[in-house]
Amino acid sequence: MKHKVTVVGLGPGSEDGLTLGALKALRQAPNVVLRTEMHGIVPFLKAQGIEYTSMDDIYQDGEDFDHVYEAMVKRVMDMAQSGQVVVGVPGHPLIGERLTFELLRRLDREMYDIDIIPGVSSADALLALVQKAGIEGLKILSAPEMTEDLINVRLATVVINMYDALIASDVKLLLLRFYPHDLEVFVSWQTQDNRLEYKAVPLYQLDRQRRYDHTTCMYLPPVKFERLESFDMNHLKQIMEILRSPQGCPWDKEQTHETLKRYLIEEAYEVIESIDKQDEDKLLEELGDVLLQVVFHSQIARERGAFDIFDVITRICQKMIHRHTHIFGDIVAENAQQVVANWEDMKRHEKGFATHTQVLRDIPSILPALIRSYKVQEKAALVGFDWESVEGAMQKLEEELAELKEVCSGSDQQKIREEIGDLLFAAVNVARFLKVDPELALKDTIEKFIARFEYIEKNANRPLHEMTLEEMDELWNQAKKLFLTKKHV
Structure with a gap:
């Protein structure tokens, strides 16, 4: 036979707020226990001759609220062993009442019948x-x-x-x-x-x-x-819907996925620039611009019945949960390398790739060549197609440089282009071994070149076109030493 537990809502405190159903349950129960006597209905219960105990003593002895409610649940279970127990809680049992939640969560339904009698909530x-x-x-x-x-x-x-x-x-x-x-x-x-x-x-x-x-x-x-002084994703979605509506902005209404492509690329680069400059206020702004592009494309797709922003959010949430089974599932990953390996394996299964060549071809061709070459080499290395150490990659780089020197004396531009490509590809491989992003490394070098060139121009005593290469090279070396000194200060 199951033990009976009834949770009764005592209302907000006045006798007018106590329902007839609650009063009936309290009068008929052989055992009544209140979570707390600190409630306005208590004098009325006493006047009605309703006998009860309370669990206020548990509040005094409990280390924290987790222990308090654990002890309360145990007391209710013990009381239920000797007959039906009615548990009185303030307000409505299911509105902001943790004891009800804990009882529903902890009591085995094979052993306990739980009834809820609603009350007037605060x-x-x-x-x-x-x-x-x-x-x-x-x-x-x-x-x-x-x-x-x-x-x-x-x-x-x-x-x-x-x-x-x-x-x-x-x-x-x-x-x-x-x-x-x-x-x-x-x-x-x-x-x-x-x-x-x-x-x-x-x-x-x-x-x-x-x-x-x-x-x-x-x-x-x-x-x-x-x-409003603060907004959320729904507000941004609403703003975009207004801008794209018949009464909206003429420019926004004309945009398509194609016309917006350049803006998404520009905004992404501006995010990178703000990170490089360590300008957090600018980063805040630029991330918003990228988010706007996501919402913009989603709204265009929604108008065609393809998908909307919530589909986009759902897809990425599903992907993150599925690909982090070491967090949300039972697959073990003890380090970052195992995480990456699991990730790649799941991506292959998701996309139905039968060969590793398909994995390489899946890397977008629109990526900057340095980034794409890095990714291609990275994916190829996953199946063991890689040098054992950076020395092998360095030797290959030297070989490609020698081959380029051989063809430079000729006039075959296609061959020269091919060898330059091989040299760059080999240089990227060296960078990968050394865990250096070649795109960022080249970007830094470009900035360094411009800074040194600026030094030459500022310190030249005449227009640059009137200077010899040797004179400019001397200033270049001065700039090199100056910036090297500043770097180590």
Whole structure:
């Protein structure tokens, strides 16, 4: 025979907020236990002759909330051994009530029957008090568990369990990330005679109120688009939809995947430049520009019925989870090399490649040649087609240089081009062995060349075209020594 546990919502605190179903269950139960006696309904229960025990002593002995609720669940289980037990919890059992969650999670359904009798939540009472209706939707959040990803400024929100000024301060700081600082919010609490009172305050004063306790709640209104100071992906999507609408921007409406290609490339390079310059404010801006391109292309695809931004997000999330089975699955990867090997193996299976040549051909031909050659060599090395050490790659580089010297005396431009390509490919292989990105290395050299050339021009006593190569070379060497000295200072 199964043991019976009934969780009853005691309402917000007044006897008017206690449902008939809850009162009936409390009267008929052989064993009643309250999570806490710190609740306005307790005097009424005593007046009704309802006997109970409470679990307030567990709060005194528990090391932390995890231990507290573990002990509460154990007590309920022990009480249920001797007959049906009714567990009274504040408000609604399923709204911000961790004990209910723990009971549902921990009690074996083969051994226990669990009933839930709903009650009037503190959120219900607050909405009635301030006379607000969440027509578009309503979100209820528990203050101690609030995180950024739970916040939605489009919906009316009730925050419960704001039981002290410290919690209120944490909530305020979190909300100011998304809401206007002077947004009018409603804070409510229960008086000693079990009446609910509330006060309208600007958000920035949320943690400066006189009273906080287990009954303190807050109502946050939805925020209109025009008042927002912080935005999320949905807002960016909405802006792009407006710009592409019939009443939108003429330029944005004309764009296609093809016309936008150059902008995506430009924005990506600007991100790289901001990283190189260690300019975080610029990086912030440029990453936004790249994100805009992603949303732009997604909106164009959505208009054709192909996919939308949420499909894009879903696909990359699925890919990241699938390719990180050492995190989200049971495959073991003890180091970065094993991670890469697992990743490559999964990519081959996903794309249905039967040969390794298909893997090489899958590397986009539109990539800059230095990057593509690095990737091709990297993929080939995965099946053992590689030198044992950098010495072998260096020897190959010397061979290619010698072959280039041989053809330079002739007039066969195709052959010269071929040998230069071989030389560059071999140089990239040396860079790969030395774990140097050839694209970035060449970029650095270009910047170094320009800086040294600038030194020559600034320190020349006449126009450059009037100088001999020897004179310019002397200044070049001066610049070389100067920049070398600065590098080591």
